[in-house]
Amino acid sequence: MAVIEAPVKQPDVKKTPEEKSKKQLDQGFLVICWDDPVNLMDYVTHVFQTVFGWDRQKAEHHMLQVHKEGKSVLVRESFEKAEHYVHQLHKYSLQATLEPAS
Amino acid sequence: MKLLRRSESEVVFHLGKREHDAFCKLVDRYPMVPSDFSPLSRFADAEDVGGDQELLEESLTESKKESKTALLAMLNDGKHFHEVSRGWNLHLTPEEVDWLLQVFGDIRVGCWMKLGCPDEMKGKMPELTADNLEFYVAMDMCGRLQMLLLHSLRPSEDSGL
Helix, strand or coil, X not given: CCCCCCCCCCCCCXXXXXXXXXXXXXXXXXXXXXXXXXXXXXXXXXXXXXXXXXXXXXHHHHHHHHHHHCEEEEEEECHHHHHHXXXXXXXXXXXXXXXXXX | CEEEEECCCCEEEEEEHHHHHHHHHHHCCCCCCCCCCCCCCCCCCHHHXXXXXXXXXXXXXXXXXXXXXXXXXXXXXXXXXXXXXXXXXXXXXHHHHHHHHHHHHHHHHHHHHHCCCCEHHHCECCCCCCCCHHHHHHHHHHHHHHHHHHHHHCCCCCCCC
C-alpha cells in the first residue's frame, strides 16, 4: 500500500533577483512590446525614442514590427535593466513585458 | 489648442476658453489605467517575478500619484497657464510635454478599457451607448492632443499633422 506523505509547506520566501535561475540570468531577459489597438503609432515611436534613446528610424522599425507582427523584442538586458525598461514603458501605458531569453 | 511657438527650453500653446475648460476636465480623469493592467512577464516563472510584479505595481501607483499632484499644481500655479484676452496660453518645458504625453496616454488607454477594449482592425467595434459615449469622445480628444504635443517636440519629423 502506497503511503502518501503529507505535503510539506515551504516557507513563503520570494526569490531575490540573485536567486533567479542561473540559466535565466546568464541568458538575460528580453524586453518585449506587444501590440494594442489604442496607442497611436507616432506616440509609440516617440516612447521608444525617449526610453531607449533611439533615432527615429530605429524606433519606427520596432513600432512597425509591433503593429504588423503583434510584438517586437526591443532589447536584451539583465533582469534589473529589463525591469527598469518595462516600468518606463508602463508609465506610457504601453503593453510591455520582460521574458527569459532562453 | 494651437502651438504658438517653441524653443529649446519652452513650448507655448494657446487654448480658447472652452478648450481650457475641456483640457481641465479631461486631465481630471487621470489616472485611469490600473497599475496591474500589464503583467511584468507573460512567460517567466511566476515564482521568479511575483514579488517584482508587486513592486512594479506599487512603483507605478506612486508615480501616478505624484503625477496627479503635479497636474493639479500645473492647473493652478499661475506659472503654466497664463490668461490672455481670448483664452489661455500654456507654457511647458519639453520634459513637461513628454510628461503630458504620458498623462494623455493613460487617459486614452483608460477610456479604451472603459469601452471594452475595442479593436476596429479586427472588427470589434465599440458598443456606444449614452452612458459610455463620453469615453469615446475623451479617447479621441486625447489622441488629438497627443499628436499636437508630439508635433511640438519633433516639428521636423512628419507627425501626421
